[in-house]
Amino acid sequence: MTGTIPAPTERAVRDALAEIPDPELPVVSIVELGMIHRVAVDEGGIRVAILPTFIGCPAIGMIEASIAARLAAFDRPVEVRTSFEIPWTSDRISEVGRRALATAGIAPPAAPHDVRCPWCASDQVAMDSAFGPTQCRSLYYCRACRQPFEALKSV
Amino acid sequence: MTSPPPMATLALPTVALDALLRSMADDEFVVGFTDSEWTGIAPLLEEDIAMSSLSQDELGHATALYGLLAELTGGDADALAYDREPADYRHARLLDHGRGDWALTMARRYLYETADAVRLEAIAGGRWSPLADLVAKIVREERYHLMHVEAWLDRLATGSDDTYARLTTALDELGPDAGTVFTPLPDEQALIDAGILAAPMRELEDRWRAAIAPAFARLALPPIPPTVDPDSGRTDHGAAFDWLWSEFTMVRGSDVGATW
Numbered sequence: 463m464t465g466t467i468p469a470p471t472e473r474a475v476r477d478a479l480a481e482i483p484d485p486e487l488p489v490v491s492i493v494e495l496g497m498i499h500r501v502a503v504d505e506g507g508i509r510v511a512i513l514p515t516f517i518g519c520p521a522i523g524m525i526e527a528s529i530a531a532r533l534a535a536f537d538r539p540v541e542v543r544t545s546f547e548i549p550w551t552s553d554r555i556s557e558v559g560r561r562a563l564a565t566a567g568i569a570p571p572a573a574p575h576d577v578r579c580p581w582c583a584s585d586q587v588a589m590d591s592a593f594g595p596t597q598c599r600s601l602y603y604c605r606a607c608r609q610p611f612e613a614l615k616s617v
Numbered sequence: 618m619t620s621p622p623p624m625a626t627l628a629l630p631t632v633a634l635d636a637l638l639r640s641m642a643d644d645e646f647v648v649g650f651t652d653s654e655w656t657g658i659a660p661l662l663e664e665d666i667a668m669s670s671l672s673q674d675e676l677g678h679a680t681a682l683y684g685l686l687a688e689l690t691g692g693d694a695d696a697l698a699y700d701r702e703p704a705d706y707r708h709a710r711l712l713d714h715g716r717g718d719w720a721l722t723m724a725r726r727y728l729y730e731t732a733d734a735v736r737l738e739a740i741a742g743g744r745w746s747p748l749a750d751l752v753a754k755i756v757r758e759e760r761y762h763l764m765h766v767e768a769w770l771d772r773l774a775t776g777s778d779d780t781y782a783r784l785t786t787a788l789d790e791l792g793p794d795a796g797t798v799f800t801p802l803p804d805e806q807a808l809i810d811a812g813i814l815a816a817p818m819r820e821l822e823d824r825w826r827a828a829i830a831p832a833f834a835r836l837a838l839p840p841i842p843p844t845v846d847p848d849s850g851r852t853d854h855g856a857a858f859d860w861l862w863s864e865f866t867m868v869r870g871s872d873v874g875a876t877w
Binding site: 516517518519520546547548549550551590591592593594595596597601615617 | 663666667669670671673674675676677678680681746747750751753754755757758760761764765
């Protein structure tokens with residue numbers, strides 16, 4: 463089945479996906495977060511496999527719907543599915559993504575002793591709780607600038 | 618990472634796999650719902666958030682495991698979670714003691730999480746990739762759960778006479794049921810023959826007892842006694858579960874078949 467416009471390249475599909483922000487961390491896209499596992503374009507349409515950051519992440523449904531809505535512009539069937547074929551790990555976040563998180567006040571993932579304050583870059587930080595406002599974040603406090611902050615969990 | 622070798626021509630041991638998935642999913646579902654009872658009333662704000670986040674993880678794991686079971690049996694994940702009678706759930710009796718106080722909650726979480734870790738280790742790397750892949754992801758999340766319960770066991774055992782007494786009272790209540798996580802499954806040998814499970818549940822129970830013994834000795838806690846009535850470890854649920862079941866089926870039961 464084909465639409466009325468030519469089939470997009472895989473690159474074009476990935477560029478379109480890069481416009482979709484993560485619903486819980488809107489400063490980064492789902493591409494920068496490393497959530498895209500596979501993109502395939504063929505006669506049957508466009509198929510995208512995504513890796514959930516956390517298994518029970520409640521944003522997965524929203525992300526799937528956002529992908530389907532954005533790729534509808536290519537005028538052919540779109541199939542989005544989640545995959546655990548490889549685990550999403552925090553080192554899948556791109557450099558651009560890590561910088562965007564830090565700018566927004568969220569320390570990018572690191573081993574607990576390597577976490578730096580996103581505000582003042584101090585290493586004088588303490589973990590208040592491994593569990594934060596979403597499944598993927600922990601709570602920290604910076605003793606240098608006396609600010610609380612959040613850090614993405616390292617998984 | 619390397620993928621486990623495919624199942625090749627081996628047929629899936631459907632009956633035993635159904636029992637394994639059901640026991641794991643029901644465990645995560647029941648522990649998640651029980652612990653979510655702390656949302657809003659935990660003793661510290663950080664623990665209120667922690668219990669909510671932990672419960673969300675457990676219910677996420679249950680959803681994914683029910684999803685695999687639904688694919689295997691041609692059923693529906695929501696129906697598996699919500700539409701069975703209380704007697705048809707197959708979670709471990711360890712999880713049938715009601716919410717209890719904070720010490721009981723932490724003792725239950727410690728016993729369950731350490732047992733679950735041993736079980737997951739025996740499944741990760743198995744030859745049925747849908748489950749082995751999911752378990753590899755679950756293990757990464759459960760590390761945070763283990764850190765949390767290990768810290769709390771320490772804190773309660775060494776905090777004061779009162780916290781030690783509350784912890785040992787909780788362990789006295791839970792201890793005889795703690796090993797029920799390892800209740801042998803129907804046709805369990807078929808899972809081992811198929812390379813899905815690395816060892817029999819009885820052997821995993823021994824590994825678990827050995828794994829937690831050093832912490833119990835260091836903290837001067839009484840050892841976990843042998844399991845009472847081990848063969849009914851996943852079938853006799855009692856009044857506390859009847860209440861929990863009525864809670865978690867209430868919304869679905871109030872308008873059967875409704876969607877949003």
